[in-house]
Amino acid sequence: MVPMSARTIALVTGANKGIGYEIAAGLGALGWSVGVGARDDQRRKAAVERLCAAGVDAFGVPLDVTDDSSVTAAARLIEDQAGCLDVLVNNAAIAGVMPQEPTRTDPATIRTVVETNVIGVIRVTNAMMPLLHRSASPRIVNMSSSVGSLTRQSGPDPEQTAGPVAVAYAPSKTFLNAVTLQYARELSGTKILINAGCPGYVATDLNGFRGVRTPEQGAAIAVKLATLPDDGPTGKFFDDAGVVPW
Ligand SMILES: NC(=O)c1ccc[n+]([C@@H]2O[C@H](COP(=O)([O-])OP(=O)(O)OC[C@H]3O[C@@H](n4cnc5c(N)ncnc54)[C@H](OP(=O)(O)O)[C@@H]3O)[C@@H](O)[C@H]2O)c1
Numbered sequence: 001m002v003p004m005s006a007r008t009i010a011l012v013t014g015a016n017k018g019i020g021y022e023i024a025a026g027l028g029a030l031g032w033s034v035g036v037g038a039r040d041d042q043r044r045k046a047a048v049e050r051l052c053a054a055g056v057d058a059f060g061v062p063l064d065v066t067d068d069s070s071v072t073a074a075a076r077l078i079e080d081q082a083g084c085l086d087v088l089v090n091n092a093a094i095a096g097v098m099p100q101e102p103t104r105t106d107p108a109t110i111r112t113v114v115e116t117n118v119i120g121v122i123r124v125t126n127a128m129m130p131l132l133h134r135s136a137s138p139r140i141v142n143m144s145s146s147v148g149s150l151t152r153q154s155g156p157d158p159e160q161t162a163g164p165v166a167v168a169y170a171p172s173k174t175f176l177n178a179v180t181l182q183y184a185r186e187l188s189g190t191k192i193l194i195n196a197g198c199p200g201y202v203a204t205d206l207n208g209f210r211g212v213r214t215p216e217q218g219a220a221i222a223v224k225l226a227t228l229p230d231d232g233p234t235g236k237f238f239d240d241a242g243v244v245p246w
């Protein structure tokens with residue numbers, strides 16, 4: 001068996017750009033070895049090169065979260081490379097074709113968004129689970145969004161606090177939050193801490209760069225949840241300001 005790495009090993013999905021790239025940079029700045037999960041060979045290679053040039057111990061992990069064989073191969077690559085995984089950041093997501101008024105959205109859009117944003121997270125998490133169990137302090141961070149908060153969606157000013165009506169993207173994050181809780185319940189009593197994080201409204205491809213925060217600012221909550229102490233929270237939903245209501 002491959003000896004477990006002395007370095008902390010992290011995998012970030014969708015790390016070739018946007019918030020995921022900055023999460024990889026932030027974890028790399030801690031001296032960690034960071035797997036850059038990305039589905040496109042060119043984009044992955046470019047991101048790894050940029051991170052390495054910035055001094056990060058980065059390595060490429062071919063990874064399409066919607067593809068079983070790709071995810072299985074990614075787990076094998078990390079096992080061969082490091083023997084275990086300390087931190088998994090499930091960051092990859094899509095918004096889906098917009099606008100998404102419920103009465104006018106093609107069900108195929110909803111299926112595609114859920115396949116990536118929810119089932120993709122489950123697929124990757126389960127493939128990495130044996131490697132995470134070998135870590136002394138395993139952490140899972142699911143990048144969610146406050147647009148998935150049912151409390152905010154049903155509050156007095158949802159347009160301001162939970163974004164526009166979007167029947168695929170917003171419920172996909174509600175679903176992801178619920179899934180995060182289910183994992184936390186199953187994994188209670190293990191060393192694994194799993195939480196959901198919201199990066200705020202960040203200027204990235206996902207929203208046509210309309211966000212007001214930088215990807216680096218958006219990455220901060222993921223770095224925080226990736227570095228929780230062993231007695232830290234699990235099964236919770238946080239942003240930079242603290243707990244986000246479900
Ligand atoms: N931006 C915001 O304001 C905001 C707010 C709240 C939450 N979030 C969440 O933050 C996370 C990062 O979003 P972002 O704004 O940085 O978006 P982004 O710039 O569009 O980046 C999304 C990343 O996910 C990857 N991806 C998409 N589908 C994939 C798949 N099937 N397999 C592997 N990778 C895949 C993309 O890869 P490609 O380059 O190959 O497409 C890209 O690397 C997401 O979970 C998002 O929901 C963002």
